[in-house]
Amino acid sequence: MVRWQRGLWLFFVPSFGLLAVVLLWPLGYAIYLSFFDYYLGSNVRSFIGLGNYVDLLTEQRLWRSMWTTIVIAFGSVGLEFVVGFALALALYRLNSSARVFSVLLFLPHIVTPVVAALFLKWMLAANWGFVDATLLTFGITPPDWLGDPFWAKISVILADAWIFTPLIMMVLYAGLQGLDESLIEAAQIDGASNWRILRHVIIPALIPAIIFTISVRLMDVFRFFDIIYVLTGGGPGTATETITIYTYQLGFRMLQVGKASALGVITLVIVAALLLTINRLLNSIYRGGDR
Amino acid sequence: MAPLAIRRATKSFGGFEVLHGIDIDIEDGEFVVLVGPSGCGKSTLLRLIAGLEDITTGEILIDDKEVSRLHPKDRDIAMVFQSYALYPHMSVAENMGFSLRMRDVKPPERDRKVQAAAEILGLTPLLDRYPRQLSGGQRQRVAMGRAIVRDPKVFLFDEPLSNLDAKLRVQMRAEIRVLHKKLKTTIVYVTHDQIEAMTMADKIVVLRDGHVEQIGSPLELYDTPANAFVGGFIGSPAMNMLNGRIGEGGRSFVTDNGAELPLAAPPRIEPGRATIMGLRPEDIEIDEAGFPAQVQLIEPTGADIHVNLEVSGDVLTAVFHERLGLSEGQSVRLSIPVDKVHFFDPDSGDRIVG
Numbered sequence: 001m002v003r004w005q006r007g008l009w010l011f012f013v014p015s016f017g018l019l020a021v022v023l024l025w026p027l028g029y030a031i032y033l034s035f036f037d038y039y040l041g042s043n044v045r046s047f048i049g050l051g052n053y054v055d056l057l058t059e060q061r062l063w064r065s066m067w068t069t070i071v072i073a074f075g076s077v078g079l080e081f082v083v084g085f086a087l088a089l090a091l092y093r094l095n096s097s098a099r100v101f102s103v104l105l106f107l108p109h110i111v112t113p114v115v116a117a118l119f120l121k122w123m124l125a126a127n128w129g130f131v132d133a134t135l136l137t138f139g140i141t142p143p144d145w146l147g148d149p150f151w152a153k154i155s156v157i158l159a160d161a162w163i164f165t166p167l168i169m170m171v172l173y174a175g176l177q178g179l180d181e182s183l184i185e186a187a188q189i190d191g192a193s194n195w196r197i198l199r200h201v202i203i204p205a206l207i208p209a210i211i212f213t214i215s216v217r218l219m220d221v222f223r224f225f226d227i228i229y230v231l232t233g234g235g236p237g238t239a240t241e242t243i244t245i246y247t248y249q250l251g252f253r254m255l256q257v258g259k260a261s262a263l264g265v266i267t268l269v270i271v272a273a274l275l276l277t278i279n280r281l282l283n284s285i286y287r288g289g290d291r
Numbered sequence: 292m293a294p295l296a297i298r299r300a301t302k303s304f305g306g307f308e309v310l311h312g313i314d315i316d317i318e319d320g321e322f323v324v325l326v327g328p329s330g331c332g333k334s335t336l337l338r339l340i341a342g343l344e345d346i347t348t349g350e351i352l353i354d355d356k357e358v359s360r361l362h363p364k365d366r367d368i369a370m371v372f373q374s375y376a377l378y379p380h381m382s383v384a385e386n387m388g389f390s391l392r393m394r395d396v397k398p399p400e401r402d403r404k405v406q407a408a409a410e411i412l413g414l415t416p417l418l419d420r421y422p423r424q425l426s427g428g429q430r431q432r433v434a435m436g437r438a439i440v441r442d443p444k445v446f447l448f449d450e451p452l453s454n455l456d457a458k459l460r461v462q463m464r465a466e467i468r469v470l471h472k473k474l475k476t477t478i479v480y481v482t483h484d485q486i487e488a489m490t491m492a493d494k495i496v497v498l499r500d501g502h503v504e505q506i507g508s509p510l511e512l513y514d515t516p517a518n519a520f521v522g523g524f525i526g527s528p529a530m531n532m533l534n535g536r537i538g539e540g541g542r543s544f545v546t547d548n549g550a551e552l553p554l555a556a557p558p559r560i561e562p563g564r565a566t567i568m569g570l571r572p573e574d575i576e577i578d579e580a581g582f583p584a585q586v587q588l589i590e591p592t593g594a595d596i597h598v599n600l601e602v603s604g605d606v607l608t609a610v611f612h613e614r615l616g617l618s619e620g621q622s623v624r625l626s627i628p629v630d631k632v633h634f635f636d637p638d639s640g641d642r643i644v645g
Contacts, residue, residue: 185343186376190390190437191364200389204380 034262040255052262061238061246062263066270069242072153072228073221076160080217081210083161084168089198091169092176102173109166117230120159121146124231149239152232156240159227164220168213175209176202211282215275222271243267293354293367293444294319295340295477300349300359302335302501309335310501312349317494320475322468326488327498328524333481334449336498340479341370341447353444364393369438370447373454375430377422377437384409384418387436394441408440411473428459435467439474448480452487464490485525489513497521517642519635522569528597531570531607534637537562544568544632548604552582555629560643567640569633572597575609581626586617600625 034052038045056062091102108116123130124145135142143151179202187197203210225244228234234241234249241249243263251260295317302310310332317323325333338344340351342363351359358366369390377386384405391401409415412432422430431451438446448467452460468491471478482488488495489509497504497512497520505517509525516522522530535546541557544566552568560566587606588599598617600607602625609625617623634643 180374180376182372182374182376183378185341185363186370186372186437187378187389187393188343189341189363189368189370191393192389193393196393201378204378207380 030261030264033258034265036258038256038258040251040257045258048258052259053266055259056263056266061241062243062266064238065241065243065246068153068238068240069222069224069244072157072160072224072240072242073218075153075157076164077214077217077221079157079161080165080168081214084165084213085172087165087169088172088176089202091173102169105169106166108163111163113163113226114230116163117159117227120155120162120227121231124155146232147236149236152236152239156228156231159231160221160224163227164217168217171209171213172206175206179205207282211279214278214282218278219271219275222267222274293477294352295445295479296350296352296355297336297340298350298352300336300339300351301347302332302339302344303347308347308501310339313498313501313503315496315503315506317477317479320477322471322478322480322491322493323496324480324482324488324492324494325496325498326482326485326524327504329483330500331498332501333483333498337370337447337449337479337481340445341368342366367444368447369441369443369445370449371431371434371438371451373450375422375434375451375454377430377433379422381421382418383414383420383422383425383433383436386422386433387414387440390437390441404440405436408436411439411470412436427455428463431455431463432466435470439470439476442476444477446476446478448478450482451480452482453484460487467491486527489525495525497524515642516569516633519567519569519640522633522635522642526571528572528608528610530633531572531575532635533568533570533605533607534565535568536565546603546605548602550582550603550605552602552627554627554632558632558634560634565637566643567635567637569635570607570627571631572608572610574628574631575600575607576626576628577611577615577623578626579624581624584623584625586619586621586623589617589619 590597
């Protein structure tokens with residue numbers, strides 16, 4: 001540990017200053033703006049107190065976009081986690097030569113999300129896209145992937161899973177590498193089935209890695225924008241309109257900057273509360289003992 | 292409690308054979324120690340018995356039942372790992388009860404068995420603690436508790452004391468012995484430490500390069516080592532090995548460096564034959580009528596004094612119990628008692644009955 005010396009705080013100034021400029025100032029300004037009725041481009045900026053918040057919380061569209069966000073977030077993170085964990089376990093059991101395979105699995109994650117989304121948009125294009133063309137040759141009539149409200153949600157979830165499953169796989173695989181193999185052997189001798197070894201030995205040992213991946217992914221997916229923007233733009237109608245897409249619509253399409261700022265603040269509070277809850281929940285399940 | 296037999300067991304890892312036809316018979320309730328230098332295959336053999344590695348050819352019989360194709364959980368064995376392998380997120384009681392829980396033993400009976408095992412090992416006050424809150428010795432004891440709670444047919448120990456400090460190791464050595472006396476379960480214990488092997492075993496199996504070198508009681512191995520390797524491995528400080536030949540009329544042993552060591556009685560080996568003479572450090576005596584040597588180094592250990600003695604180019608280690616007041620560089624005369632000399636063939640290393 002570094003012994004405290006007078007003047008050391010000076011070293012703290014550049015990073016704090018930078019954070020203040022790029023993080024704290026915009027945040028503070030957004031909170032400030034959220035109390036005003038303010039259209040981008042107009043000179044009038046009238047203070048309306050919590051008016052924007054009341055507006056937002058009483059209108060249908062916010063709750064609908066919130067629900068869409070939750071469905072997409074839990075759908076994609078759930079799918080990514082299950083598939084990613086299964087792949088990590090498979091990789092853990094494979095011998096070293098087969099691990100080259102993992103690089104291939106990681107490919108979708110190397111591509112920029114916007115590019116990946118554009119690529120998927122072509123794949124999913126109606127009639128002549130790769131997916132539809134393939135299905136049609138087998139005589140299967142494909143659904144309208146991006147045009148049908150239900151399938152659009154599914155497409156968005158699958159797109160996110162396709163890009164981020166490799167990340168979860170790698171983090172959990174790294175966690176498995178750090179696992180003391182004799183724990184698994186001890187459990188085998190103790191008479192645990194593979195399922196129970198997973199449940200009572202492997203998962204508890206991976207809890208820190210699991211909390212990390214789920215938290216990071218949920219945080220990310222609540223800010224989910226690029227893939228949806230490219231794939232559906234929030235449509236059809238508002239079927240895939242998440243909070244971020246709605247915020248974008250408010251701020252940059254309807255130019256209601258004050259209201260958009262208020263929505264940003266609401267999103268922040270919700271995400272923070274959600275993450276705290278999930279952390280507490282996962283921790284209490286496994287840290288408090290295994291029963 | 293059950294006898295254990297290993298028949299012609301071999302183990303290969305990808306075409307590379309590490310165990311070459313191992314045959315060992317272990318009686319019901321016997322404490323057997325597998326000992327050997329690192330890489331000799333002793334841990335692999337233990338893992339074959341446990342079922343953590345698949346046997347390549349051969350058989351393993353527990354209680355006269357062939358088990359070598361069974362899953363570890365169906366062999367009715369318990370194992371104590373070198374790292375203890377305690378489940379970090381479970382309390383001591385949960386760790387000890389885990390195997391019972393996996394076998395669907397009802398909670399009241401589980402608690403009773405865990406309590407009983409904790410009682411035996413003095414773990415009762417620690418039952419609610421987590422492994423990270425325990426000292427090394429306590430973790431070691433919990434690992435043993437987890438093994439005994441199920442009352443298995445065979446206990447397997449994989450170098451269980453190597454992570455403890457020297458003093459605790461001596462204490463746990465005795466505790467494991469006492470535990471064995473109490474439970475009378477068959478134990479197979481792996482170690483690289485020959486002192487652990489000597490002090491704990493009913494029977495020692497010395498392994499080298501995947502072969503059994505000798506099987507016998509600690510004193511059998513010490514008194515009549517089957518070959519130069521066992522002679523050198525068992526006993527501390529190690530047995531002195533001198534290359535040379537039996538002299539004229541069997542009255543002496545002439546080292547390759549030309550020293551002539553008188554033998555009180557002629558061995559039954561033809562004179563002139565090249566041999567290795569093995570000599571325990573504790574068997575060398577100071578004797579005014581003996582052969583000359585020079586004191587090279589003195590290492591007092593407290594109870595004994597270890598002395599390196601040069602005999603025309605060869606160095607012998609001797610252990611003296613008496614305070615002889617020797618000084619480095621001093622000349623002394625030594626003799627060797629009649630029946631304490633071992634002779635080995637220099638090519639095969641095998642014992643020559645002398």
